[in-house]
Amino acid sequence: MRILIVDDEPVTGSLLASIIKEVPGVITDVASSGKEALEKAAINEYQVVFVDIDMPEMNGMELADILAKKYKQLSLVFATAHPDYALEAFELYSFDYILKPYDEERIKKTVKKLAEKSHSDQSEAAIPVKTKEQMLFLKPSHILYVETRDSGIIIKTSNRNYATREDIHAFEVRLQSYDFFRCHRSYLVNLRHIKEIIPSGRTYQIILDTDDRIPLSRKHERLLRTKLQQK
Numbered sequence: 001m002r003i004l005i006v007d008d009e010p011v012t013g014s015l016l017a018s019i020i021k022e023v024p025g026v027i028t029d030v031a032s033s034g035k036e037a038l039e040k041a042a043i044n045e046y047q048v049v050f051v052d053i054d055m056p057e058m059n060g061m062e063l064a065d066i067l068a069k070k071y072k073q074l075s076l077v078f079a080t081a082h083p084d085y086a087l088e089a090f091e092l093y094s095f096d097y098i099l100k101p102y103d104e105e106r107i108k109k110t111v112k113k114l115a116e117k118s119h120s121d122q123s124e125a126a127i128p129v130k131t132k133e134q135m136l137f138l139k140p141s142h143i144l145y146v147e148t149r150d151s152g153i154i155i156k157t158s159n160r161n162y163a164t165r166e167d168i169h170a171f172e173v174r175l176q177s178y179d180f181f182r183c184h185r186s187y188l189v190n191l192r193h194i195k196e197i198i199p200s201g202r203t204y205q206i207i208l209d210t211d212d213r214i215p216l217s218r219k220h221e222r223l224l225r226t227k228l229q230q231k
Helices: 010-020 034-043 060-070 083-091 104-122 168-174 218-230
Strands: 002-006 027-031 048-051 075-080 097-098 126-131 135-138 143-149 152-157 160-164 180-186 187-190 194-200 203-206 214-217
Touching: 002 010, 010 027, 010 194, 027 034, 034 048, 034 203, 048 097, 048 104, 060 075, 060 083, 075 083, 075 104, 083 097, 097 135, 126 160, 143 168, 152 168, 160 194, 168 187, 180 214, 187 214, 194 214, 194 218, 203 218, 214 218
Parallel strands: 002 027, 002 048, 048 075, 075 097
Antiparallel strands: 126 135, 143 152, 143 187, 152 160, 180 187, 194 203, 203 214
């Protein structure tokens, strides 16, 4: 499990890293600002981010909001001296809220719980996808939607797009045991990421939890709402 620690005080960040490293199987990185944290998150796959709240330029709440929207599988832990942000933090679906000065045993207990959660998430079977550059393996839960494009499809995830020559009909069959729905002749959407359905002229649009928007055919609108109610 890889953890990013974000704290503008290097000594505090290093202290937290040293505590977390005592839990077996954990790798830690430290960032001293929100900007550096976003740069690291763009090139490394983190399962957890520990973030301080009181930081200059971009505070921890702003950073957490960006990370939560962009990396859906990420677990957020606030490690801060400010108890009054707890409610707002949990509205961002944070995993925990730890107050300074640090209780080492509390931190280790949280990290162990996160490791169990990460192991459970990783047990989801990945599906092979062949792009022009490589053969890769994607977990269905990481896919936001699939779109027909040119002579193949674009697979959209929270942090990048993958182009493949596979037909959308064939890809739909491969995903039939997961929560995907053919919302339009050119789109296949992950039901887990749907936030809202809105009218759009004589048809509809689906708004995802990433704020991406994709079309919804009128003939599929009622069935989609039924499926969402059943979840």
